[in-house]
Amino acid sequence: MSTTRILLATLAVVAAGDLGAVEYSQFQADKSRLTFVSKQMGVPIDGSFRKFGGSLSFDPARPTAASARLDLDLASIDAGSRDANEEVVGKPWFNLKMFPTATFVSSAVRPLGGDKFELAGKLTIKGRTQDITAPFTFHQEGSNGIFDGGFVLKRLDFALGDGVWADVATVANEVQIKFHIVAAAAATRK
Amino acid sequence: METRYTRTAIALHWLMALLLTGLFCVGLYMSDLPLSPQKLKIYSWHKWAGITAFLLVLLRLAWRVGHPPPLLPAGMPAWQQAAAHGLHHLLYLLMIAIPLSGWLMSSAKGFQTVYFGVLPLPDLLPKDKELGELLEVVHSGLNFTLAGLVVAHVAAALKHHLFDRDDVLSRMLPFHASKH
Numbered sequence: 261m262s263t264t265r266i267l268l269a270t271l272a273v274v275a276a277g278d279l280g281a282v283e284y285s286q287f288q289a290d291k292s293r294l295t296f297v298s299k300q301m302g303v304p305i306d307g308s309f310r311k312f313g314g315s316l317s318f319d320p321a322r323p324t325a326a327s328a329r330l331d332l333d334l335a336s337i338d339a340g341s342r343d344a345n346e347e348v349v350g351k352p353w354f355n356l357k358m359f360p361t362a363t364f365v366s367s368a369v370r371p372l373g374g375d376k377f378e379l380a381g382k383l384t385i386k387g388r389t390q391d392i393t394a395p396f397t398f399h400q401e402g403s404n405g406i407f408d409g410g411f412v413l414k415r416l417d418f419a420l421g422d423g424v425w426a427d428v429a430t431v432a433n434e435v436q437i438k439f440h441i442v443a444a445a446a447a448t449r450k
Numbered sequence: 451m452e453t454r455y456t457r458t459a460i461a462l463h464w465l466m467a468l469l470l471t472g473l474f475c476v477g478l479y480m481s482d483l484p485l486s487p488q489k490l491k492i493y494s495w496h497k498w499a500g501i502t503a504f505l506l507v508l509l510r511l512a513w514r515v516g517h518p519p520p521l522l523p524a525g526m527p528a529w530q531q532a533a534a535h536g537l538h539h540l541l542y543l544l545m546i547a548i549p550l551s552g553w554l555m556s557s558a559k560g561f562q563t564v565y566f567g568v569l570p571l572p573d574l575l576p577k578d579k580e581l582g583e584l585l586e587v588v589h590s591g592l593n594f595t596l597a598g599l600v601v602a603h604v605a606a607a608l609k610h611h612l613f614d615r616d617d618v619l620s621r622m623l624p625f626h627a628s629k630h
Contacts, residue, residue: 300490302564302568304562306577340560340561341559343485346485424486425487430487430490
């Protein structure tokens with residue numbers, strides 16, 4: 261009787277330990293989304309990137325050990341209109357011929373309490389690298405881990421919109437980036 | 451019975467005549483421009499002016515309810531009176547429909563209207579590329595219809611002034627000494 265109880269308790273502890281060691285590392289490209297909002301003449305314009313790949317590992321029990329990398333196919337941009345999509349591939353904007361991808365590599369993740377975290381890392385666009393930090397929330401949905409966050413990118417830091425486009429009164433310098441990353445849990449570690 | 455339009459009605463009439471002519475010309479010019487910051491500015495200005503025209507026509511209609519226009523000359527044939535009333539109704543209808551179609555088009559194309567860059571107007575439709583392109587055709591078609599009707603409106607006013615020699619044109623002129 262008491263042995264059964266001890267056995268059950270032990271099992272529960274092991275199970276709890278297992279849950280804590282769940283690591284989310286299977287990037288789900290089809291479920292993840294990368295969107296942004298730019299502003300033209302005070303008008304918010306929704307945009308998105310359709311193609312991006314990445315790798316990550318995140319254990320909610322050990323967030324500081326987490327890491328992430330994102331490779332973004334800039335040609336997959338939808339900047340909100342056909343005109344804009346044709347414009348942004350050119351030299352003043354992304355200069356896709358020379359810089360077809362943007363890359364983000366994390367350097368640190370720190371817990372902010374509850375389901376909130378902060379991601380820091382280096383973002384490289386158009387040959388220019390900048391440090392960015394982005395707060396995000398994490399929650400589980402079935403076997404998936406969901407990361408929702410965002411940050412404000414200053415387009416001129418990456419020389420996005422040179423020349424006539426540099427006027428931030430027409431196209432604002434600040435671009436709100438939002439990410440919704442879905443990753444499946446990998447096999448648990450003991 | 452009053453034989454002239456009120457000063458307010460005259461002011462609104464000519465203000466809108468100027469505004470709508472400007473909007474029409476700018477609209478024609480801007481639609482073929484290659485994308486540039488200048489184009490974005492002109493589009494925004496066009497949209498702000500269009501919303502202003504929409505507000506002005508509502509104001510005009512409200513004013514008209516309280517201040518009915520002077521009667522048409524008694525000697526005018528019935529069919530001409532009917533045509534004049536019909537044309538005026540169409541002009542008002544288009545002055546409402548055109549800014550609305552522009553607003554709807556902007557919404558469908560995913561470009562919200564932010565009045566003077568500070569007051570966001572609600573999007574009337576969700577983003578829908580095909581619907582946006584259809585509304586562009588509608589907006590343009592309504593504009594050319596209005597332009598045609600304005601030509602008829604001006605021609606009719608000149609006909610009254612030059613051939614019928616009545617006061618139909620002069621009673622709408624801003625600086626005309628009233629001949630009571």
